[in-house]
Amino acid sequence: MSSTATAELDEQRISIVRRAFELIDAGDPALLELYTDDVELYFPKFGFGRGKEDMAEFAQRLWADLSALEHDIDGLDIMVAGDRIIVEGREWGVTSDGRRWPDQRVSTGRFCNVFTFRGTLISSVRIYVDPDFTSSHEEKVRQLHREAK
Structure with missing residues (x-):
């Protein structure tokens, strides 16, 4: 593939990732159309999933x-590494x-996702985030947070 074609594919994939975040924020099931049928998922506490049914269950x-x-889509830090798009945000x-998060004390709302593509479809998404959005897992907060003692 020529460098121009590669750059165009990278830009197309970045647009797809941005669209994925828009659909996630809207709770729109059209998100599933961006994935391969055998898409792989990782999310802390959920574990691993495979296929669109597991994505829908998640x-x-x-x-x-x-x-x-809501994700800060305009503020995403996006990196391309071959067939992967890595996103910090x-x-x-x-x-x-009714509890709002992050609390900016323990919970900061930061995440990193690694999207792997097959062509223009997402074949894998690994989501690295603390799923304790509201800092309610007191035992671990007390154990690990530097200011919680």
Whole structure:
């Protein structure tokens, strides 16, 4: 593939990743159209999933405790490494019982996602984030947070 074609594919994939975050924030099931049928998923506490059914189950489980989720799409730090798009960013939201996060004390809303592509479809997404959005896992906060003691 020529360097021009590679650059164009990279830009197309970056646009797809940005669109994925828009669809995630909207809770739009059209997100599944961006994935291969055998897409692989990793998310802390959920573990590993494979296929669109597992992706849909993950979304259902995540949204069961959220009433709002938003990513700073304009502020994403995006890196390209071959077929991978690595994204660092910030997110915030509201739980279903009305708690806003991050708290900026323990929870900072930072995440890193690694998207792997097959052509222009996402074949893998690994999400690295602390799923304790509201810092409610007190035992671990007390154990690990430098100012919580």
